[in-house]
Amino acid sequence: MEVNDLSPRALWQNFARLNAVPRASKKEKQVIDFMWSFGETLGLDTFQDAAGNVVIKKPATPGMENRQTVVLQSHLDMVHQKNGDTDFDFDTQGINMYVDGDWVKAKGTTLGADNGIGVATIMALLAATDVEHPALEALFTIDEETGMTGAKELDPIPFKGKILLNLDTEEDDELTIGCAGGIDTNTSYTYEQVGVSEGHIAFEINIKGLMGGHSGMDIHKGRGNANKLMNRLLHAAKKSIAIQLHRVDGGSLRNAIPRESTAVVVVPEAEKLLFQAFFGIYTAVLKEENQTVEPGLQFLINECPLPEMVMADADFVNIVNALYAVPNGVYRMSPDIEGLVEASSNLARVVIKDGRFVTQSLQRSSVESTKDDVAQAVGAGFENIGCEVSLSGDYPGWKPNPDSAILRLMASLYTDRFGKAPKVEACHAGLECGILGGHLPGMDMISFGPTIRGAHSPDERVQISSVEKFWSYLLEVLKAIPEREKTM
Incomplete structure (x- = not known):
């Protein structure tokens, strides 16, 4: 029909x-x-x-x-x-x-x-x-x-x-x-780039298969956020392997829970097998965590052409730490209406490319004071690493x-x-x-x-x-x- x-x-x-x-x-x-x-x-x-x-x-x-x-x-x-x-x-x-x-x-x-x-x-x-x-x-x-x-x-x-x-x-x-009501928190930062030395290889990492959905109506359902998952993976890898970051492109619209993210990382050839083993073990943990809500979650990895430039290590650490700390999901349940999410935040967009790091997120609340509180909580973490933070789109x-x-x-x-x-x-x-x-x-x-x-x-x-x-x-x-x- x-x-x-x-x-x-x-x-x-x-x-x-x-x-x-x-x-x-x-x-x-x-x-x-x-x-x-x-x-x-x-x-x-x-x-x-x-x-x-x-x-x-x-x-x-x-x-x-x-x-x-x-x-x-x-x-x-x-x-x-x-x-x-x-x-x-x-x-x-x-x-x-x-x-x-x-x-x-x-x-x-x-x-x-x-x-x-x-x-x-x-x-x-x-x-x-x-x-x-x-x-x-x-x-x-x-x-x-x-x-x-x-x-x-x-x-x-x-x-x-x-x-x-x-x-x-x-x-x-x-x-x-x-x-x-809602308000958008937008951040931007210029990071240092350095050249890639010999003896390195590059991998493209893709996260896909997440359910996504409406960042208001679905925010309480525990669905995976591709930007937060990608950042967890990069943060954990950086602690044990000498990886460098070339670019990240995650999410799409500020009112949609991110379904997909792509990153390109550079790894010393000598640590190739170590990185691949880490990737397999760590992504298995993330899939296990999310299997009930996100049965279609996929982590894909492929070798790709070696880029000329990557992010300086100091900026890499600061950025992944800031993204790790930023609130995402339910921020507060309503004490007055049973089952109603009062305040939330959705880390909707993360782009790292050519020396620029930008994010877009949407905070919602049925109470104006907690809408301001969650927006300030999101902005503060980025301000701590020197990001420019701006608020826009405020509506009651x-x-x-x-x-x-x-x-x-x-x-x-x-x-x-x-x-x-x-x-x-x-x-x-x-x-x-x-x-x-x-x-x-x-x-x-x-x-x-x-x-x-x-x-x-x-x-x-x-x-x-x-x-x-x-x-x-x-x-x-x-x-x-x-x-x-x-x-x-």
């Missing part, structure tokens, strides 16, 4: 149309134009603000004119990540999707279900002629994945709605009413409102329809609701969506039956939106 043939057909057809358009964060012009054209073709009022956010308004269906206006919101950009052995150009190619049982997947790349399913859902509602709904204000934001720029720079003037449905949650039995969390009127309505409808109460959660991912609430005072907000697994990784997939469940539930919610309060 093809994706276009799945049910609800209008939703899946729009998802396929959307996934044919390249839409990386900060490269959204094509998808902005696509969405503008979509609204214009339907004859609906279509706006674009200075940031690039697109707003499309649709009047209420007959008999629903007195209901409260609803803002439907999803983000246009997607995480672009692929497996190292996948030949794919995100700037020019559409996503290659396929159906696998009850799941839609992509071939070697991220799928874009985060948040493309939300976008496609709103598109289907805007185009529908047989769906009862109140007046709709569809908000398609840009650059959610790398800074939430669209939400931060939103022009609030066009909006009349006081209920916002964010369609960016990844468990179909959850209603999300709060989320973490979304404070839960357990007395929300839209929560009460949606929880009741869910229970009646599915025979059990939904989970009401705050999540550790970053959602735009906290920022949007600052622009739109008094907005009653909730986030929900179908089941998505492996977001921000090439293992991303969306459950077909869950999408159908989500769609039917959303239609019921829209029909049940209450009337506007009358003013005297």
